[in-house]
Amino acid sequence: MELNLDAEVLEAYGFSKEDLDIAQIGTGLINRTYLLSPLIEGKKYILQNINTVVFKKPQAIANNLRSIADYLSGLYPHYLFIKPIQTLSGEEMFFFQNEYWRMLPYVPNTVSLDVLTEPQQAFEAAKQFGKLSRLLDRFDASGLEPTIEGFHDLELRFEQFQSALNGASNDLKARAQNEIDDAQNHRYILDYFQSYVLLPDFPDRVMHHDTKISNVLLNTQTYEGVCVIDLDTIMPGKFISDLGDMMRTYLCAFTENETDLNKIKIRLPYFEATIEGYLSEMKHILTTTEKELILFSGKYIIYMQALRFLTDFLNGNIYYPTAYLTQNLDRTKNQFKLLSDLISRETELQDIIETHLV
Structure with missing residues (x-):
């Protein structure tokens, strides 16, 4: 070629x-x-x-x-x-x-994975992202420029959804009515975030913002974490950007392109491995408010991604590449199912978090 x-x-x-x-x-x-x-x-x-x-x-x-x-x-x-x-x-x-x-x-003798196959891989990846945040704990994040404006700004994403809804055809709105209802019914996630965002112990940090498994290099023999890569989106943000994106992409065995919603479930061993790996580096760095919002970080990022897919569907599929007309709508359904499973298991997941905060 x-x-x-x-x-x-x-x-x-x-x-x-x-x-x-x-x-x-x-x-x-x-x-x-x-x-x-x-x-x-x-x-x-x-x-x-x-x-x-x-x-x-x-x-x-x-x-x-x-x-x-x-x-x-x-x-x-x-x-x-x-x-x-x-x-x-x-x-x-x-x-x-x-x-x-x-x-x-x-970086020789390393591999990046497209798919997680073992909880230990989630542990190593989460540990590497946590380590970078820990080492940059005292770095002045205000000195960095946003490389994508509003990338993880949920208020902006909700406004974009409302604008798309107002401009969408009746046919598209009819096809997406259940998902539109889900988007509006989960608006409380944005409200909850806004009730915390100005607290002094909810700081802006240096965040990677794209913590999928392929953005970590692992040792080819031991699969131990080596380093973080793909640093274009490193910029100021809240800790929920990194940990929430890990939850969105590590916890389910299937991506947002899976249309069988019965397969969209939280895998407890991967959740625990992710939390354990991240907190092994960040437990003593996170503030009281940040510790309260650990599980919320998953809700925030999953909801935001559902909004983005739904917005793109209502706009006529102008941003995300699609293979068929309703793919962004199917992705929206997928993400709302993941969000629903996370919320339904909140008590169980919070217990795991508390265990690793001790």
């Missing part, structure tokens, strides 16, 4: 196509990613094209990563933080033909 990779991009980092084996890798939907393997034995590299439709301010990504890398290298020099490699001219990105590129070191 011919790869759409200009020689000038490689030359900016001191390489040529003749010196490399180049393969497109990864399952991410946002950035194009390539593995560069020198034909003469040497280090491998990751080359990424930044999607400026999603990330409208690439320089904000570069600035954030530089600030965090400088902080971590000063206080925790042995921590593996994957920062971009500079171009030959000393830049952290290469701009060519209206596209931004960056190169990253390849």
Whole structure:
């Protein structure tokens, strides 16, 4: 397969196509990613094209990563933080033909998973995300720029849903009436969050914001966590962004694309592993208010994602890629089923949390 990779991009980092084996890798939907393997034995590299439709301010990504890398290298020099490699001219990105590129070191003897198959994998991933948050506990998050405005802003997502509802055709509204009712009936999740958001012990932290399992590297032999990757969305946020996204993506055996809702259930061993891994790093860092909101973080992120899928359906499927007309509606049903199962098991899940807070 011919790869759409200009020689000038490689030359900016001191390489040529003749010196490399180049393969497109990864399952991410946002950035194009390539593995560069020198034909003469040497280090491998990751080359990424930044999607400026999603990330409208690439320089904000570069600035954030530089600030965090400088902080971590000063206080925790042995921590593996994957920062971009500079171009030959000393830049952290290469701009060519209206596209931004960056190169990253390849971490050998590691694997990223697309699917969780063992609770221990959830433990290791949660521990790695928690560790990054712990090490950045005293970093001034206000010095970072949002790389996607309003990314986990539930109030904004609810407003977008209402706007889409007001503009949707009668046919789309009729198809989605049950889900529209669910969205409105769960508005209390937003109200509950707003009752906490201004409390002094509910701080903004440096959050990853996209804590799916594929964004952690694990050792290929032991499956122990090695480091966190895909740092484009690292920016200020509440702790619920990271832990809630872990709950949304780790706890069910099936993704949001599963249409058999009977399969959408919380797996208790994965819940406990996630909580145990995260709190093994964050238990002594979280404030009283944050500890109260641990389980709520799952409600917040799952509800927000349900709203986003429903909004896109009502808007005519203009954001998320779909294979058929009602896929975003099916994704909405899936997420509301996951939310319902989480809520129905709240007492059981809270007991697990309390056990690991001791």
